[in-house]
Amino acid sequence: MVVSTAAFAAELPNPALLVLNKGEASLAIVDVESMKVVGKVPTGTGPHELATDGKLAFVANYGDQAPGNSISVIDLATQKELRRVDLGVLRRPHGIQMRGGKVYFTSELSKTVGRYDPQSDKVDMIMGTGQEISHMLVANKDASAIYTSNILSNTVTVLKQVQGPRVYAASHIAVGKGPEAIDISPDGAEVWTAHSQDGGVSIIDTATNQVKETLPTAMKHSNRLKFTPDGKQVLVSDAEAGEVVVIDAASRKVIERVKVGGIPLGILMQPDGSRAFVADSQSGVVVVLDLKTRKVTGKIETGTAPDGMAWVGK
Numbered sequence: 001m002v003v004s005t006a007a008f009a010a011e012l013p014n015p016a017l018l019v020l021n022k023g024e025a026s027l028a029i030v031d032v033e034s035m036k037v038v039g040k041v042p043t044g045t046g047p048h049e050l051a052t053d054g055k056l057a058f059v060a061n062y063g064d065q066a067p068g069n070s071i072s073v074i075d076l077a078t079q080k081e082l083r084r085v086d087l088g089v090l091r092r093p094h095g096i097q098m099r100g101g102k103v104y105f106t107s108e109l110s111k112t113v114g115r116y117d118p119q120s121d122k123v124d125m126i127m128g129t130g131q132e133i134s135h136m137l138v139a140n141k142d143a144s145a146i147y148t149s150n151i152l153s154n155t156v157t158v159l160k161q162v163q164g165p166r167v168y169a170a171s172h173i174a175v176g177k178g179p180e181a182i183d184i185s186p187d188g189a190e191v192w193t194a195h196s197q198d199g200g201v202s203i204i205d206t207a208t209n210q211v212k213e214t215l216p217t218a219m220k221h222s223n224r225l226k227f228t229p230d231g232k233q234v235l236v237s238d239a240e241a242g243e244v245v246v247i248d249a250a251s252r253k254v255i256e257r258v259k260v261g262g263i264p265l266g267i268l269m270q271p272d273g274s275r276a277f278v279a280d281s282q283s284g285v286v287v288v289l290d291l292k293t294r295k296v297t298g299k300i301e302t303g304t305a306p307d308g309m310a311w312v313g314k
Contacts (some may be wrong), residue, residue, distance in 0.1 A: 012076050013038060015313030017268070017277060018057055019286055020047040023304030027057060027074060030286070032270075036298050039079045046131035047264075049136075051098040052076070056118065057310065058103045060093040067091040067109055071116060076312060087123065090114050092133070092287045093149065094139030106148055111156040113137060113146060113159060127168050129157040136182045136224075138191065145206065148189050151165045156182070156193055156202070158209050173209060175202040181225035181236060185249070194222035194236050201236070201247070215252050219245055223265050228291060229273040236279060244278055246294060256294050260287045268309035271283040279306040 013031035020027055025047060029039040045068055051058045059072040061084075071085040071093060087093060092108035094127025102124075103116040111134055115125040132152035141144045146159040146168070156175055159168040178197030184190070184206070185258075191204040199222070201215040220240035227234055227249070234247040238257075244264055246256040262280035264287070269276050278287040286306055288298040 010142050011038075012079070012312070015311065016076075017048060017286070017300075018052060018076075018310040018312060019279065019300075019302045019306050020050055020059060020266075020308040021284075021303030021305060022046055022048060022281070022307050023284075026303055027059060027072075028301055028302040028306070029076070029079065030302065035288070035298055037300065037302055040303070041079050041081060043074070043081065044068055044070045044084060047072070047308070048094055049096045050264060050310050051096045051103055052310045052312055053098055053101070053118075054312050056082070058096060058098070058116070058118075060096045060105055062094055062307075066101055068093065069260075071096075071103070071105065073118065083121070085116060085121070085123075087114065090123070090126070094135055097139055099115055099139050099141070099143035102143070104137060104139055104143065104146060106137045108133050108135060127159050127170070128160070130173065131155055131157055135180055137273075138182050138184045140184060140188050140206070147182060147184065147193075147204075149182040149193050151178050151180055151196070154179065154195075156191065156204060160209075171209065173202075173204060173211060175204075175211060176200040176214065181222050183225050183227050183234070185227055186229060186231040192225055192227075192234060194219065194225045196222050201234075203252075211220060213252065215218040215247070217245060217247065217254055224267045226269055226276070228269060228276075229269055233291075235267055235269075236266055239263045239265060244276075244289065258289065258294055258296070260289070260296060266307045266309050268311060271311060271314075277309055279309060281305045281307055296310055 048062040061068040090107035092126030096105040131150035144161040181194040257272040262282035266279035
């Protein structure tokens, strides 16, 4: 079933699913118990990815034809944008993640990773990747290692902390063609990246920062990749095929290709491991996938061109 969008804002549900609608520049707040949108907050143009500490949401405003260069800081309780952080020359912010109260984000056009401190309201560190289209970002738990997928350079950059909390050294790992989707295993031992142009997946050993295996998964256009919370399975959205590809993390084998239709992009795992949420950008819905049965159990109408998502609450 498709659930209609609510016409008014309500109290922040617990838990809540946050969904960015790229086509209408909004953040939708979804009550995952009722499967309804209970509020929307305007963002900057072309919001692609977001991070949250449970109270605030940080939205990377990627832009559309004109490159964006801002992060929207949204108060989830009041459902209002508190401020829009001007990133200056750090254009096309995209991948974004919170670690230790700081917000790490990529800037595609400046070939960098930036760090925003919400307490001081300043970008307090900029680290260069030197690679073309540093798109997505994933960090280990203490942000001592940060990995970016670099679409046009066919590499993953590793930013490794070498002295203190502010100094990183960059190295690059050659992978397949068009690496975009990326995630780190729950135990921090592996980073997986899916190549959007050759259908493969590279598995990086984080102890050596070398590719230890490449999987020929035969995807048409991989977009996002996420581990299940227990680390046993990996889900990859294949935007061109309209599928979510499920890989067994231990055997490295594709165990199912779930037809979700449309153009599946962003993937979010429910923390208890029961469900995955997949943003169908074409249809304007988020598809709900039961992780035990690997069946579609519902759809939530969120807005125009949904993509990045985040989870708040229990």
